[in-house]
Every structure is written in structure tokens, then in C-alpha cells.
Amino acid sequence: MIEEEPIRMQEYHVIIIGGGPAGLTAGLYAARAHLSTVLLEAMIPSGQAYMAERIENYPGFPDGISGRELVERFVRQATTSGLEIRQFNKVESVARAGKTIIIEAGGGQFSTAALIIASGAQANTLGIPGEDIYTGKGISYCATCDGAFFKNQEVAVVGGGDTALEDALYLSRLAHKVYVIHRRDELRAQKILQQRALENPAIEVIWNTVIIEIKGTEMVKTVVIENKEGGIKRELSINGVFIAVGQRPNTDFVRGIVSLDEQGYIITDAECATSVPGIFAAGDVRKKGLRQIATAVGDGALAAAAAERYIALKT
């Protein structure tokens, strides 16, 4: 079947990039404010939340809920309110033409007065055998999200930066034992975190060591670790592995357009406004103190309200 469509600019009051909790909440609020709004999503609406087998810390679900069901509820609520979602519509570039913002995406050219970037971030993986299989089955990339599932158990944290040690300290109150597995002989984290971690009796740092495989049955049972100096391998019994080796925000398409921090996160003010008037950012893609579904929905609502005010006053 041959399809020929004329190339035309599709205009909206608000365009949202990214269909995780932040983007879907921004869409809910913008649509409820009767702004014509489209959400562009590279895959299907999901976000990191979608992969979670069980979410217990999003307020409103005392019995827990799967990430998939929660995101499907967000989608239904936003679309019922009038949000248009275009999935499989990857954004290639963002540019400005006067006060108008022009977006090139898989589905063509879009223009808008207000853009909300909610394209999220991805945890770096170790890329080792067993990692895919046991993600959500003992492997986690977020201690605040999943720590409570490991009460009185033994866990390992992989990494040596601030997040790794913050995770280890957080987990030390929950788990019986916390190993920090670090590939070097010194930590990169701030001194005060190092001091607190090293003096904590529940935390043991395993230096110069990498995990080369994660094994289990239904759930993680052991990790195979290798000392980088002697090459000695051993197997460590463990119930959970927290991988804290950095995150990558999805901001390549706005590099050079809005201000980013050194890790690539979008810098905003308290109202989610970026360095460019009319462009807002919400959720994990923002430079911020905590990346949770609860904070993502807060950002989404705030960014939509800020966009609404911007449109009412500045355009």
C-alpha cells in the first residue's frame, strides 16, 4: 500500500515529549485546561515505571500495583480527558522560530507555543549475563523504589559514586547486610558519604571487584565476583543487587537548545521552566533531588500549569 500524505505543520497549544508518568500527567492537566495537546512517544507510553513488577510507594495503591497497570491507568485518564497520544513517534529535533517551537518527529513536523520535555532517563546497565533475566527479580536500579522488598536480607550495591553510597546507607537500615562492590580501590563519592558508609557496621565494601554474572532460580541467589588484581573469582550469596552506575537522561535532541547540567539533565527553575521561554521539563529528565513516580506526577502537573500560564500571558 502506498501512502502519500502532504507534509504539513501540525499545530498544538502544548506538545509533550515522552509518555511516562511525568508526560502523561502533564497531558492530563493540559487537556483538562482545554489546551490542544499532543504527546509524542518514541515507543509506547511507559517510562521506567512500566517495567516495575510491583510498585508500593505511589500513593493511592495500598496493596501495590504493577507498573504496567499504573501506566495504563495514567494513559486512560489522560486520553479520556482529551490528550492525543502519538506513539512510535520519535522526536529528532527541537528548534525555535521566534516564539514558535518546531519539532521534527517520526510523524512529521509539529509546531507549538509550549513544549514540555518529559523524555526520562535510563539507568546504565552492567551488561553481564543474568542482568536481563533478573531485573525486577532481585535486580533493581533504584534503592528508594525497591529497598523495602529486601528487609532483613543480604544485598549488594554496585558502584562507587554518591548514588551507590546513598543507596548503601539507605539499604543498611532495611537489609541485614549490604555489600558495596566497587571496581576501584577508592570511592568517587563525597567524603562524608564515604565516612558514613565505611563506619556503618552493616556495610562492607569489596574493593577492586566487578560482578561478572548474576545467578538464580526464580529470583537472584548469587553473584559471581572477580577481583581485578588477582583475577580470583568467587560466588557471593545475595538476595538483591542494586546497580548504581549512573543514569543517562534522554536529552540528545535538545543539546545546544536548553541548558543541561554536566550529566545531561535539563536545568529548570522551581516551576519546571528551562532556560528557553516556552520550554518546560518534567520528571526524570530534570536535574532534581529524587526520581520517583510521586515526584514525576508533581512535575507533570506543575509543568502543565506553568505552560498554561505562559500561553495565557506571553503568546
Added chain:
Amino acid sequence: MIEEEPIRMQEYHVIIIGGGPAGLTAGLYAARAHLSTVLLEAMIPSGQAYMAERIENYPGFPDGISGRELVERFVRQATTSGLEIRQFNKVESVARAGKTIIIEAGGGQFSTAALIIASGAQANTLGIPGEDIYTGKGISYCATCDGAFFKNQEVAVVGGGDTALEDALYLSRLAHKVYVIHRRDELRAQKILQQRALENPAIEVIWNTVIIEIKGTEMVKTVVIENKEGGIKRELSINGVFIAVGQRPNTDFVRGIVSLDEQGYIITDAECATSVPGIFAAGDVRKKGLRQIATAVGDGALAAAAAERYIALKT
């Protein structure tokens, strides 16, 4: 029955003041982080959300939910996670003794390393006949919350400040007609808001006029308005009344302790930290751009994480 209990200081890692969505979310997060946590609530856990008959904009509930049911879910989730709630426990004062924070409340003296203030705010009322009866039945104190219920209807906004005109502009995209009823002959709002409201064909300002009664059957039908110059009364047919005559944050017990803005809201940084180390603020009580359940839960999670980090490093 005579009860004699020795007065003793009750110690916690984290104390939360206020049992609305922000406080309950902070409690959920702090309890999940295995911090001993108590939430002190003057009445029963509720917040402004509790009064809402139907909430459609809290993400996760596509069919809407009553405020009461949503708050009850928050309570169940937080207490199941280990949060202790002490209701009918009004806080009288907050003081510092070195790094310890001392709280005097109905239930005695409490001490903590980290305090999260989530005591909320209350909308000012008009204090006129019909206002109590029709609150939630056509009367609203929040256009962002309830505007979508008045699509293609006629509504009135009471007030002349920034919030009143922002509400009027917001509602002008939803409602067929928006009256702004203002007691003076000039508006207090910023000039740009005045200009946009006055040039908007859907908005009509009724000057020098007050509402003296709100009437209806099941829902609001009319408002009785009185011109303050001539004293002429008339009845205006209306489906909704948005009252935007200010809010009062509940911060009397920390006046002189933490920095407040000119309206009494608590000033915080992006991580919900106040001017006093160890004291955090979350939800409507904070100076912030949008007061919604979605932003309150974001604040609650963030404040708890900040408190947790504070305790891990500073105490």
C-alpha cells in the same frame, strides 16, 4: 477515670506535622526507609483533598475518586508501611535545642532529628448564606481542580487578585461565560493579567459588587449580588462559583522559627529544606507554583528523602 502518665519526651527519627496528601506521602517514604516516624494531626488525616466529592486529576484514577476514599487509601498505605499516626494531636510549638527539634503537641512532648511540616493551607471563605451548603456542589476554591466540571457552563469568580484572574483566564477556555465579581473599582492583579482578562470576550468583570447569598436546589443555581455604590441587588444565573479571595497557610506554630513569605507560606529550596537545618516543608504550606494533590505527593516524597539524607549525614 483518672489517668496519670509521667511526662516524657517521645523520640523519633522523623516527625511529620499534618495528615493531608503531602504529610501522608512523607510518612510512607520515611517509614519505608525504616526511620521511626510519627505523624501528628490536629484532627483526623484529611487535608483539603478530603472534602472533594470527586477528584479526576490525581493520576491513577481514570474514573475519578472521592477525596475521602483517596485519603483513606493514603492512610492505609502509609500505616501498613509502618507510619504511626496520632490524630487529635494539635501542635502548639516547635523549638530547637542544638540539633534536636522539640515539639509540644496535645499528646505531649516529642523530639526528633528531622521535622517535616505539611500542615497545609485553608482557603478564605466569603462567610455568606449558602456557601457551606453548596461547597462541592457548584462552589469551588480551586479552578485547576474543578474547572473541568463546568465545560460550556456559566461561572463566576470572586476576587480581584492574581489568583482570581488566573482562574478566570483558565476557566474562559472551559466555561461559556465567566463573570469576575469584584468588590472594588480596580483589580489588584498584575497588569498583564488584567489586560488579558479585560480583552477576553468570555470574561466580564462586575465591578463594585459583592455576592451576598448563593442559592440553588441540588446544585448552585444563582448568586445574589449587590452593587456597593447604589445598593442595588440582583440575581445572576450561574452554574459554578469559584472563590479566590486568598488562602491562609497553617504556619502560626513556626512563625519566628523558619522563614516565611509575606503571606505566611514556608520558603524552601528545591529539596523542600527550610531556612532551618533539619526542618523541611511539603505540600500546600510551602511557597510554590501549584497546589494540587499531584504536587503534594511529589513534595512529600522529596521531603522524606531529604530528611533521610539529612539524618544519614548530619546527625
